[in-house]
Amino acid sequence: MANCTVPAHDNNSSGDSLYGPRACWQAFIDWCWNTHSFDYDSWHHGFGYDDCCNSDLPLSRTFAAFWLLNYSADDYNNDDYSNNMLHWGRRYVRDQMHDVTARCGDGTANATTFQSVFSSHVELYLPFFYQRDVVGRAATLVHESRHFGGKGHDANFPSWSAFPVGKSGADFSWGYQGAWMFDVLYLWWFYAAGTRTTSALQQSAKQRGNFLLDNAFASHPGFTIT
Amino acid sequence: MSAANVSSPPTGDVLSPAKSSEYQATSRTSAAISNYLRAAVQVGDDAEEDYQRALAELRRHPETASVELAAAYGRVHARDYPLRWALVFGAGELKHRSALAFLNYIVQTPIPPEPKEPSHGFSIVGEETILRTTAIEAIGYLASKGNEKAVDALLGALKQPSISMRRAAVQALRGTKQFKKLHDRVRAELPPDQHFLLTLSTPKVDRVPQVSDPRRFLSEQARSVETEPSPGLPEGVPEARKPPRRR
Numbered sequence: 001m002a003n004c005t006v007p008a009h010d011n012n013s014s015g016d017s018l019y020g021p022r023a024c025w026q027a028f029i030d031w032c033w034n035t036h037s038f039d040y041d042s043w044h045h046g047f048g049y050d051d052c053c054n055s056d057l058p059l060s061r062t063f064a065a066f067w068l069l070n071y072s073a074d075d076y077n078n079d080d081y082s083n084n085m086l087h088w089g090r091r092y093v094r095d096q097m098h099d100v101t102a103r104c105g106d107g108t109a110n111a112t113t114f115q116s117v118f119s120s121h122v123e124l125y126l127p128f129f130y131q132r133d134v135v136g137r138a139a140t141l142v143h144e145s146r147h148f149g150g151k152g153h154d155a156n157f158p159s160w161s162a163f164p165v166g167k168s169g170a171d172f173s174w175g176y177q178g179a180w181m182f183d184v185l186y187l188w189w190f191y192a193a194g195t196r197t198t199s200a201l202q203q204s205a206k207q208r209g210n211f212l213l214d215n216a217f218a219s220h221p222g223f224t225i226t
Numbered sequence: 227m228s229a230a231n232v233s234s235p236p237t238g239d240v241l242s243p244a245k246s247s248e249y250q251a252t253s254r255t256s257a258a259i260s261n262y263l264r265a266a267v268q269v270g271d272d273a274e275e276d277y278q279r280a281l282a283e284l285r286r287h288p289e290t291a292s293v294e295l296a297a298a299y300g301r302v303h304a305r306d307y308p309l310r311w312a313l314v315f316g317a318g319e320l321k322h323r324s325a326l327a328f329l330n331y332i333v334q335t336p337i338p339p340e341p342k343e344p345s346h347g348f349s350i351v352g353e354e355t356i357l358r359t360t361a362i363e364a365i366g367y368l369a370s371k372g373n374e375k376a377v378d379a380l381l382g383a384l385k386q387p388s389i390s391m392r393r394a395a396v397q398a399l400r401g402t403k404q405f406k407k408l409h410d411r412v413r414a415e416l417p418p419d420q421h422f423l424l425t426l427s428t429p430k431v432d433r434v435p436q437v438s439d440p441r442r443f444l445s446e447q448a449r450s451v452e453t454e455p456s457p458g459l460p461e462g463v464p465e466a467r468k469p470p471r472r473r
Contacts, residue, residue, distance in 0.1 A: 001238065004241055004242070006244040007305060008244070008303035008305065010263075012264050012309075013312035015308075018267045028457055029469050035454060035456075041238050046243065047239075071456070077455065084431075084432065085437065088440055094453045095444055095449075095453050096444060096445065096448050102238065102239070104240075107341070108344050125348075149448070160419070163344060174435060181437075185436070196269060200266040200267065207363075211356050214389050215389065221434075224397060224428055
């Protein structure tokens with residue numbers, strides 16, 4: 001058991017003052033909680049179970065990310081896998097991600113997916129809740145879902161990367177279709193075609209997508225988002 | 227569910243509350259900045275109008291707004307990346323030469339090292355880099371309008387050790403009238419293993435390789451279960467109070 005404190009944050013700029021109230025809707029909360037089988041115990045003790053519409057707390061900020069993921073396509077119900085990722089991203093996460101657990105973390109990760117033969121779960125940490133805006137969190141959910149899908153990272157970060165150079169955690173290429181590709185592709189589609197959002201969050205998605213293109217692939221994909 | 231129902235000793239982590247650092251208006255221009263930050267996250271029928279109104283208010287006194295944005299940036303907690311980003315983005319939205327000093331200050335400020343090695347995805351260096359690439363793009367707008375100091379700032383950004391900052395600077399310089407003349411100089415500034423930054427393509431998202439048949443990438447367990455889509459969006463203001471009890 002670890003103890004931590006809610007860090008400094010601003011709900012306007014993170015998008016939580018916009019998405020938090022939207023996600024504060026019983027039918028959605030019930031669906032989200034059950035579909036992703038949130039870990040009951042971990043969301044107590046300050047993480048927001050008793051106050052799930054409070055945008056200052058992790059649970060509301062997590063629901064906000066799921067809301068963005070589920071309703072940012074204009075025709076959000078059309079989530080067939082043959083459509084683009086803005087549409088099927090929500091379905092992929094819905095099909096894959098379960099046992100969503102809240103933790104303090106040690107400040108070095110947003111989230112980690114744990115998998116074994118017997119069980120799997122994802123842990124979300126303070127940087128996910130407070131140092132990412134809502135779209136950054138949604139992209140993290142996509143990223144972790146790819147790990148649930150069985151794909152780990154297969155390469156070391158290249159010499160130019162902002163991530164620890166030479167350490168594992170990169171994807172070799174865009175064509176590997178790993179978690180970083182899923183992450184970037186979702187951000188890119190959100191930037192290009194996201195609805196029910198703001199131009200500021202779309203620009204934020206573009207910046208984050210470009211950062212990952214430059215730094216998270218051992219072989220640079222050769223393109224940039226403009 | 228009330229706290230009284232869950233009074234057993236915690237089995238998970240414990241998160242203690244703290245006060246939000248929301249930026250407080252302290253002067254007329256600061257109020258304009260607060261209004262702008264609020265308007266930037268609105269949606270709805272009047273959102274764009276409200277945003278443009280808030281932006282116009284900031285742009286009425288761009289010099290003062292630039293100073294206030296810079297001052298607010300200096301007051302924000304270092305790890306409050308969304309707010310720091312919003313202030314940088316706001317400075318760019320001024321689209322005025324008076325923001326150049328603040329934007330260039332961000333670009334030239336060395337990126338702090340990671341306090342601990344990132345383990346999975348979260349990187350202080352990454353978040354700091356995103357602030358700087360956002361500033362570089364904003365400088366790029368001024369450079370594209372012929373501001374020579376902005377062009378110089380972009381050339382200065384090429385000297386930074388971050389590939390993303392160099393990439394953003396190259397892209398911004400490509401949008402200037404001088405780029406043809408500057409091409410060789412830009413190339414000379416880049417490390418040889420990053421010359422490819424000059425040839426990056428800029429496709430639309432539907433022109434890059436997509437995930438072909440994402441179902442292939444579902445786990446066996448996920449393939450065997452049909453999940454229920456999220457509920458249709460309600461009309462009006464929904465009410466919610468609590469998650470369900472135990473599954």
